[in-house]
Amino acid sequence: MEIIHVSAECYPVAKVGGLGDVVGALPKYQQQAGDIAKVVLPAYRTRFIETHEFEQVHQSGVWVGQQWYHFNVLKEKTNLLGFDLYLVEIPDLFNSAQVYGAWNDTERFLAFQIAVLDWINEWVHTPDVIHCHDHHTGLIPFLIQHAFKYHRIRGVPTVLTIHNAQYQGQFGWEQFYRLPAFDPAKGGLLGWNNAINPLAAGIKSAWKVTTVSPGYMQELYQDANGLQDLLNYEMGKTSGILNGIDTQVWDPAKDNMLPANYKPTTVAKGKQANKLALCERFDLDPSLPLFSFIGRLVGDKGADLLPDVIGRALYEQAGKLNFLVLGSGDPHIEWMLEQTRAVNAGNFQLFIGYDEVLSHHIYAGSDFLLMPSRVEPCGLNQMYALRYGTIPIVRSTGGLRDTVTDFGDKGGNGVRFLHASSYDVIHAIGRAIELYADEKKLLKMRKANMLIDHSWDRSAQQYLDLYKSLKQ
Numbered sequence: 501m502e503i504i505h506v507s508a509e510c511y512p513v514a515k516v517g518g519l520g521d522v523v524g525a526l527p528k529y530q531q532q533a534g535d536i537a538k539v540v541l542p543a544y545r546t547r548f549i550e551t552h553e554f555e556q557v558h559q560s561g562v563w564v565g566q567q568w569y570h571f572n573v574l575k576e577k578t579n580l581l582g583f584d585l586y587l588v589e590i591p592d593l594f595n596s597a598q599v600y601g602a603w604n605d606t607e608r609f610l611a612f613q614i615a616v617l618d619w620i621n622e623w624v625h626t627p628d629v630i631h632c633h634d635h636h637t638g639l640i641p642f643l644i645q646h647a648f649k650y651h652r653i654r655g656v657p658t659v660l661t662i663h664n665a666q667y668q669g670q671f672g673w674e675q676f677y678r679l680p681a682f683d684p685a686k687g688g689l690l691g692w693n694n695a696i697n698p699l700a701a702g703i704k705s706a707w708k709v710t711t712v713s714p715g716y717m718q719e720l721y722q723d724a725n726g727l728q729d730l731l732n733y734e735m736g737k738t739s740g741i742l743n744g745i746d747t748q749v750w751d752p753a754k755d756n757m758l759p760a761n762y763k764p765t766t767v768a769k770g771k772q773a774n775k776l777a778l779c780e781r782f783d784l785d786p787s788l789p790l791f792s793f794i795g796r797l798v799g800d801k802g803a804d805l806l807p808d809v810i811g812r813a814l815y816e817q818a819g820k821l822n823f824l825v826l827g828s829g830d831p832h833i834e835w836m837l838e839q840t841r842a843v844n845a846g847n848f849q850l851f852i853g854y855d856e857v858l859s860h861h862i863y864a865g866s867d868f869l870l871m872p873s874r875v876e877p878c879g880l881n882q883m884y885a886l887r888y889g890t891i892p893i894v895r896s897t898g899g900l901r902d903t904v905t906d907f908g909d910k911g912g913n914g915v916r917f918l919h920a921s922s923y924d925v926i927h928a929i930g931r932a933i934e935l936y937a938d939e940k941k942l943l944k945m946r947k948a949n950m951l952i953d954h955s956w957d958r959s960a961q962q963y964l965d966l967y968k969s970l971k972q
């Protein structure tokens with residue numbers, strides 16, 4: 501079976517968050533299972549793209565409204581990632597390393613989607629399925645079915661995976677002329693709430709719609725940032741498939757980004773060595789339990805709670821714990837965290853920015869990983885934490901609820917709390933400090949957590965079963 505993943509991110513080519521991890525891993529597992537998996541993404545000017553070799557396999561141009569853009573399709577030469585990587589180079593629109601947040605994002609991702617379909621339309625064969633990820637590729641299922649120029653590939657099944665329904669990519673109806681000509685009777689499929697909504701268009705037009713955990717799918721029927729009615733209407737074609745993690749990239753026994761490698765049997769010594777190096781770098785006392793946070797500093801991740809949580813926990817539990825935060829995002833949250841550090845520097849350190857190597861080191865060198873997310877479709881951090889013997893402390897929501905159980909219950913692997921409030925997070929931290937004091941229990945949990953299988957094998961099979969169900 502030939503599967504084409506179309507995405508805005510793919511690790512290690514271009515990664516902003518968890519979407520990159522998923523699109524960098526799932527195709528690899530599909531390829532290992534004997535299928536042909538290809539990934540197509542825009543050619544940003546990221547370090548990976550600048551430092552690897554590509555061959556040109558196609559060149560053409562697209563009209564986006566009255567604007568003409570030349571594009572090339574480039575293929576990575578060595579199959580380095582374990583699957584074929586194709587980049588759509590549109591020099592006029594993707595001319596920096598920036599993935600999202602450009603003033604003309606709508607134009608950039610529209611041109612990208614049209615270029616991808618134009619290219620696939622020219623192939624001599626057709627793929628078995630086109631798998632789209634998030635709203636940046638959400639117009640593809642609509643265009644392939646209703647834009648006149650794609651009639652050759654009309655029958656190709658499409659799957660849309662929602663990694664985060666908070667982001668939908670809406671733009672005004674006055675811009676509909678930018679899309680390739682389509683059957684006007686079908687125009688309503690593009691819209692939601694008086695705007696063209698690429699995520700809604702994808703949900704309406706894709707043959708199957710998935711999201712990244714069963715728990716989040718259930719939540720989306722109640723609240724999907726305005727799309728809940730649509731998801732209820734389309735319920736029959738929706739399902740939740742839990743993300744896996746790339747156990748080759750995320751393996752504490754072999755991870756070359758760590759100062760010290762370790763496995764379940766050597767976790768006590770290994771984690772201590774990583775913690776010592778981490779605490780030395782950030783000037784923190786290694787004898788205290790280390791609570792860390794890694795991620796985008798946005799309200800959905802509960803990052804706005806961190807300044808209050810850190811300030812109050814360090815006051816209430818003075819001298820009993822340290823915090824470390826790695827992330828970037830909302831400038832106000834960044835500023836609040838800087839202020840919190842200014843008065844708690846001995847027990848709280850902060851790295852504002854994106855640093856893949858440091859993130860690996862924090863997963864390995866921390867005792868606890870905090871995830872007070874308001875919304876968490878799946879969450880990968882808690883699975884990385886489990887694999888690195890770090891205890892996750894999570895709000896009971898979405899994929900976090902599907903993967904973390906409370907240590908108060910038999911066989912529990914982490915600490916869970918209910919509300920995204922400082923009070924609940926601080927209470928959970930208090931329970932974690934008690935757990936830390938029980939060395940025997942902590943070690944047993946760490947060892948057991950490291951052995952939990954969150955690899956992609958099972959989920960990749962679920963995707964395969966889904967694709968097979970689409971074969972006519």
Ligand SMILES: Nc1ncnc2c1ncn2[C@@H]1O[C@H](COP(=O)(O)OP(=O)(O)O[C@H]2O[C@H](CO)[C@@H](O)[C@H](O)[C@H]2O)[C@@H](O)[C@H]1O
Binds near residue numbers: 796859
């Ligand atoms: N400053 C920083 N420096 C280094 N690394 C950083 C970093 N900030 C984040 N990361 C890394 O980015 C990834 C974040 O993964 P999440 O699953 O939390 O992501 P996100 O919310 O972006 O993705 C969405 O898609 C994913 C995939 O489906 C879902 O799991 C998730 O719930 C959904 O919100 C992890 O690999 C983390 O280590």
